[in-house]
Amino acid sequence: SLVFPARYLSLPLLQDERTLKHFLERSPADLLARPDEGDSLSSQIRRLLSRDHTPWPDLEAIAQHLHISPQTLRRHLREEGSSFQALKDELRRDIAIYHLGHAHVSLQAIAEQLGFSEPSAFHRAFKKWTGLTPGAYRAQER
Numbered sequence: 001s002l003v004f005p006a007r008y009l010s011l012p013l014l015q016d017e018r019t020l021k022h023f024l025e026r027s028p029a030d031l032l033a034r035p036d037e038g039d040s041l042s043s044q045i046r047r048l049l050s051r052d053h054t055p056w057p058d059l060e061a062i063a064q065h066l067h068i069s070p071q072t073l074r075r076h077l078r079e080e081g082s083s084f085q086a087l088k089d090e091l092r093r094d095i096a097i098y099h100l101g102h103a104h105v106s107l108q109a110i111a112e113q114l115g116f117s118e119p120s121a122f123h124r125a126f127k128k129w130t131g132l133t134p135g136a137y138r139a140q141e142r
Helices: 006-010 017-033 041-051 059-065 070-079 084-100 107-113 119-130 134-141
Strands: none
Touching: 041 059, 041 070, 041 084, 059 070, 070 084, 084 107, 084 119, 084 134, 107 119, 107 134, 119 134
16 A cells, blocks of 8 residues: 655645656566565565566575575565565566556466466456456556
């Protein structure tokens, strides 16, 4: 969720069409990087997942890359209030939202890129993440 003080709504806009276009071109990558999280285990895993997701690495592969056991990885993520599946789903959701904004990418291709075995599984997951089906989200973005 996005939270900010209500007084910000009364501030004047300092952006123009050119800067908005620049922001929109870069925002998906900026959102995926999450630079404000420092070097937490969650941010390290997000970086690893965003770098290599064909096929998506599993928890064991990430743990091996980080030179820790899968159990230790789970425990540290739990201490951070997260889980491997939650991090993976957040990244998959962000990638799906980015691609759905570009009409030339088919739902089948997005589902395959995100590692879903069936487009219907992608539809269910996307609806769980956003409350909308991929098609409804795409139509809303047009």
